[in-house]
Amino acid sequence: MKRSLEQRLKDGPVICGEGYLFELERRGYLQAGSFVPEVALDNPEALKQTYRDYMNAGSDVVLAFTYNAHREKMRIIGKEQLLEPLNRQAIRLAKEVAKEHPHEEALVAGNISNTNLFDPTDEHAKQTVRQIFREMVGWCKEEGVDFVNGETFYYFEEAQIALEEIAKQQLPAVITLGLMGENKLRDGYKVEEACHLLQQNGALVVGMNCFRGPQTMQPYIEKIRATTAGYVAALPVPYRTSEAHPTFFNLPDIGCACHLPTETTFPTSLDPLYCNRYELAQWAKEAFNIGVNYFGLCCGASPSMLREVAETVGRKTINSKYSPNMEKHFLFGTDKTLKKHNVAYRVKA
Structure with a gap:
């Protein structure tokens, strides 16, 4: 029998491989900028191999690659007709790979995320966001996922809407927040306050992902852990963010000797700014020691980086x-x- 997410969390740390967005762009199967995961339809074998590589590196979860595969993003690129096929295909491919695990079938997670449409002053926008989440979570339920991962929310209220729609489908929810340079969510909530509320409202796991590297995420993870009784997630990006530059959106490369086609190193010139795997291991040890339960790395992470994190928290990977x-x-x-x-x-x- 395949253990549920909650059962695995009770037994020890859970590893979730993320970072497909940058990894598939690096492999040549996704366009930087629009960052829409059309790879599920255009190159399904490439997506399956990516899923497989992260699972073999230690991920207990095959996360369906539907980040940015929502109605608003598909509208922007003029391909709304592909919305449902893309979502269902990404989940089905994840289920195929999850069954390949030689020891225990991996969990399959559906994925919803920030819509970049949410506006706390616009009720119509809120209802549009709710409908976006409702249809995506509905497909997750129909395709038989084990839980839904709602991620990279920089508004508490958008995260709360996501949680409500997941709960309506009676699926476990992992909700993680993206903290930008203001050091608070855009609707004014402290990240630890938001996580406490989300847990009270029914999220199985709460925490942070993306935007920040280990150095600038960990202080907030410690605050979340101190104010949250349940399971806590931490999935930083693998870049050397700093107090002066807390996110990877404006991370400078002072050694760059060429003209960059973009205003900043994000998203296609971040290569020299990586943490090495031992820095990531050091962070994982710190996070494990304070009681983080759900580990991963986000945009930019490679399977070897994830393996280092998994091994640091006591896991032997495939x-x-x-x-x-x-x-x-x-x-x-x-x-x-x-x-x-x-x-x-x-x-x-």
Whole structure:
């Protein structure tokens, strides 16, 4: 029997692989800028392989790639007729991959997210957002997901609407918030206050994802953990954000020697600004020690980064057999059969 999300959380930390958006753009199957996951229809095998790579790296969850696959985004690119087929296909592919797990079938999560349409002063916009969530969660229910992940909300009220629509379908909800540079949500809520309310209103897991790297997300995760009795999620982006630049939207690259086609390094010039896997491991250890329950990495994360996080919190992954081991390296190894003249040369290499 496949354990539910709640059962797994009771047994220990749960890993959720995210970051498909940047990863599939990097692999050549998604357009930066519009960031619409048409890959589910255009290149389903590429999407399945991405799902598989994150699952093998330690993810307990195959998250259906429907981030930005909502009616407003599809309207902007002129492809509303693909809305329902795209959503259903992304979930079905996730279910296929989840069944491949050799030890225990992975959970399948539906995915809804910030619409970029929400306006707290506009009742019509609120109702449009509710309808967007209602139809997407309805497809999740019909396709048989295990829970719904509502993510990257920078308005508390939009997150609350998402939670209400998930609850109507009687599905467990993971709700995570994206905190921009003001250090509060756009409708004035502190992130810890919003998470406390969302948990009180029925979310199984609450926390933060995206926008912020480990350094600038962790202080707020600590506040959420201190004020929230239930399960807490943390899924930062793997970039070196700082107090001066708390999100990856305006992260500078002072060493860049070329003209960038965009005003900032986001989204296509962030490469030199990555955290290395050991920085991510250090963060995961800190988060685990304060009681975070639901771990992952968001936009920019690779499977090897996720594996490092999973192993740090005590998990052995399908692909842990490929984790770094320098013992046999010709310059830096310790194996006694290595050529001594090569090993001696490493100080000059």
